[in-house]
Amino acid sequence: xxxxxxxxxxxxxxxxxxxxxxxxxxxxxxxxISMGLIPGSIIEVVNQxxxxxxxxxQNGCRLAIGRGVAHKIIVxxxx
Amino acid sequence: METTVALAGNPNSGKTCLFNExxxxxxxxxxxxxxxxxxxxxxxxxxxxxxHIVDLPGTYSLTAYSVEEVVARDFLVNERPAxxxxxxxxxxxxxxxxxxxxxxxxxxxLAVALNMGDVAKKRGIEIDREKLSILFGVxxxxxxxxxxxxxxxxxxxxxxxxxxEKPRTPLIxxxxxxxDGALLEMEESIxxxxxxxxxxxxxxxxxxxxxxxxxxxSKGQKQNPDVSAKLEDLTRRVSDHLQKxxxxxxxxxxxxxxxxxxNALVRQGVIKFRDHxxxxxxxxxxxxxxxxxxxxxxxxxxxxxxxYHFTFTYSAVPVGxxxxxxxxxxxxxxxxxxxxxxxxxxxxxxxxxxGGVLGFVPLIMLMFLGIALxxxxxxxxxxxxxxxxxxxxxxxxxxSVMAYIVSGGIAGGCAVPGVMATRTLKxxxxxxxxxxxxxxxxxxxxxxxxxxxxxxxxxxxEAVMMLMITLISWLGALLVAKLLRSTVIKGESMxxxxxxxPYRLPTFKGLAIHTWERTWQYxxxxxxxxxxxxxxxxxxxxxxxxxxxxxxEFENQRAAAKAAVSMEISREVESYEGKAxxxxxxxxxxxxxxxxxxxxxxxxxxxxxxxxxxxALERVSKWAGFDWRxxxxxxxxxxxxxxxxxxxxxxxxxxTVDPEESRALSEILSKTPGWSPLAALSLIIFTIFYAPxxxxxxxxxxESGSWKWGMFSIAFNTLAAFIxxxxxxxxxxxxxx
Numbered sequence: 001x002x003x004x005x006x007x008x009x010x011x012x013x014x015x016x017x018x019x020x021x022x023x024x025x026x027x028x029x030x031x032x033i034s035m036g037l038i039p040g041s042i043i044e045v046v047n048q049x050x051x052x053x054x055x056x057x058q059n060g061c062r063l064a065i066g067r068g069v070a071h072k073i074i075v076x077x078x079x
Numbered sequence: 080m081e082t083t084v085a086l087a088g089n090p091n092s093g094k095t096c097l098f099n100e101x102x103x104x105x106x107x108x109x110x111x112x113x114x115x116x117x118x119x120x121x122x123x124x125x126x127x128x129x130x131h132i133v134d135l136p137g138t139y140s141l142t143a144y145s146v147e148e149v150v151a152r153d154f155l156v157n158e159r160p161a162x163x164x165x166x167x168x169x170x171x172x173x174x175x176x177x178x179x180x181x182x183x184x185x186x187x188x189l190a191v192a193l194n195m196g197d198v199a200k201k202r203g204i205e206i207d208r209e210k211l212s213i214l215f216g217v218x219x220x221x222x223x224x225x226x227x228x229x230x231x232x233x234x235x236x237x238x239x240x241x242x243x244e245k246p247r248t249p250l251i252x253x254x255x256x257x258x259d260g261a262l263l264e265m266e267e268s269i270x271x272x273x274x275x276x277x278x279x280x281x282x283x284x285x286x287x288x289x290x291x292x293x294x295x296x297s298k299g300q301k302q303n304p305d306v307s308a309k310l311e312d313l314t315r316r317v318s319d320h321l322q323k324x325x326x327x328x329x330x331x332x333x334x335x336x337x338x339x340x341x342n343a344l345v346r347q348g349v350i351k352f353r354d355h356x357x358x359x360x361x362x363x364x365x366x367x368x369x370x371x372x373x374x375x376x377x378x379x380x381x382x383x384x385x386x387y388h389f390t391f392t393y394s395a396v397p398v399g400x401x402x403x404x405x406x407x408x409x410x411x412x413x414x415x416x417x418x419x420x421x422x423x424x425x426x427x428x429x430x431x432x433x434g435g436v437l438g439f440v441p442l443i444m445l446m447f448l449g450i451a452l453x454x455x456x457x458x459x460x461x462x463x464x465x466x467x468x469x470x471x472x473x474x475x476x477x478x479s480v481m482a483y484i485v486s487g488g489i490a491g492g493c494a495v496p497g498v499m500a501t502r503t504l505k506x507x508x509x510x511x512x513x514x515x516x517x518x519x520x521x522x523x524x525x526x527x528x529x530x531x532x533x534x535x536x537x538x539x540x541e542a543v544m545m546l547m548i549t550l551i552s553w554l555g556a557l558l559v560a561k562l563l564r565s566t567v568i569k570g571e572s573m574x575x576x577x578x579x580x581p582y583r584l585p586t587f588k589g590l591a592i593h594t595w596e597r598t599w600q601y602x603x604x605x606x607x608x609x610x611x612x613x614x615x616x617x618x619x620x621x622x623x624x625x626x627x628x629x630x631x632e633f634e635n636q637r638a639a640a641k642a643a644v645s646m647e648i649s650r651e652v653e654s655y656e657g658k659a660x661x662x663x664x665x666x667x668x669x670x671x672x673x674x675x676x677x678x679x680x681x682x683x684x685x686x687x688x689x690x691x692x693x694x695a696l697e698r699v700s701k702w703a704g705f706d707w708r709x710x711x712x713x714x715x716x717x718x719x720x721x722x723x724x725x726x727x728x729x730x731x732x733x734x735t736v737d738p739e740e741s742r743a744l745s746e747i748l749s750k751t752p753g754w755s756p757l758a759a760l761s762l763i764i765f766t767i768f769y770a771p772x773x774x775x776x777x778x779x780x781x782e783s784g785s786w787k788w789g790m791f792s793i794a795f796n797t798l799a800a801f802i803x804x805x806x807x808x809x810x811x812x813x814x815x816x
Binding site: 022024026027028029030031032033034035036037038039040041046047049051052053055058059060061062063064065066067068069 | 138139140142144145170171172173174177202204290291328330331334335338362363366370372460463464465467468471574575576577578579580581
């Protein structure tokens, strides 16, 4: 169980999580939001390596998210 | 007046596909002024009406954070298209509607093309388009852009809206008490002061202030500093309040409510059925293999090698045809125009120049076909995804690898299509750093120079030397990219968030249009400029001609050589056409005469403007071990690297040297005092890094949108190359190589 939220970069592949907040500057915020990654939305981690970008699934769409960006997306378990 | 219709939508929504279906070959690609974003326009005819269609860049939103979004937005307010057709991917409805809602808030006349319903259906999504149409108050037309289905209907709907010309009331979305309150207050002062209202709806301006939109803020400050200050004040108040109470920015609340609004709409029965399996079976399965940590890189190397092989192998034949055509044309003209300045201008200046430009065409076509194939199939996004971690270290982007490979990352490419290939890069800084460093790769025209020098000085280690040269180019390109990104193109890297579109089979029409439009652009723009430059270079290597006294001397030498043998033999030489076998005396005389011709050509070259420049440069270039002959050859290389070897040949009195058959020249070099393996190494280094050829410079100017970067690449590369070459040469001298 994840209680206080962890960064997206730490989630194991195959797991569904809910975005709870976005860290980082306003520019990054705006970009993530416009791609549908808003707090409250549910995503599934499809691919996560030790380094490099991860891939998440959202509404039948695949997004590659750079590691630096993934660090700034805070997620929790889907309740 | 002609009706203008703009096509807008998310990347990968099928927008460009629809554009191609609507306009076919009747399109024109340019750039939006001052930026590197492509502007595609075309014509669509139906029932005798011609409609002007503009394909706006694909965007997810309308903020001021990316060039594409600003371009799309500026087009909407400045050009005021009669209708905007918003292409919406039905299989990803909510995210696509986020942009739709923003168009409605801007109050632009809108028609929605609900695209890829077939794909959505396969994923278990069915959409009630009539419901969507009623809720949004705009026509919603189902389309399948890949096959052109629904294109007439969507255009009919667009024309109907354009004819109505009824004033549009912008959509009003509620953003919660805090924001709505502020919006009302702001709107009031916007309306009473007529603040920017001639271009934007009042509520939209207020929203953009709350989002701290740089572009609107600076426009506002220019128009009315007082009102702007008041609005900024209000924004600060709301921001502070939201920071304290919710620890968030206004734009996050705004986005949240927009998505909330969309979700509420969708829940009113717009999506009739949704299967909750969020699976793209085929695509995910391919990705499991293609982006696998071990298999992925291997497959990628294979695909890139394949692209490279495909481009350069299959273009060799048509390139050969074009070469022989221009060769034939040159010969044909030579027989019709008497020898002299005019012949030299037409043959060496114009025909060789035009041949140089058009010779690239098959190469460019095939390269773009290959890239279009990778791009349209969705594989290119995966390449960027896999390489991003490596290239990011140097301030580049995963997609930069494409430009490097095409430019000659595997020796033998060409920087011209390489620079054009940077178009797949969306972030400006990474793109600029890529297109400025791609010419360091070893294009096919640099190879003869390396081959010549390796044959003369490193014949035992041919393969090792080629590998070294390739590694030096990559290392140099990456390090220079890092240097540029920490100095002149400094700035945050674009955060890497990228859609990986599902794999698709590219359509023939899409590939053909993609390939053709870029090739044509190259022919048109590069052709005119390069022709001019090659004429200038021809003039530099021709004028001023030798003084009469010297010409007379060479003439006397010829006469003396002829006088030394009998009349018959000299007649035999004059009538020689290359077929018959000459007698021993005749062939002796012929060689003497050719030797005189070559010496004359050498003297003429040294006396010409280029020769004088080369001689003058000797004072500096000697630090890197180059004499005047090398200098002229390198100056000639500015036009096209192909001429380096042939110019060296002329400078060493060999007459015309075929770059492919430079054995004689390499023998001479290895015996000439002043040349050494060290000098050769220094020249190799210089050749890798110095100024790109003019064709490439012209493409850099085009792709970067300013002459500044073209000039920069000439000056910076030459300086960097010289420092490196001189350092190698001087250090080598000291340690006694």
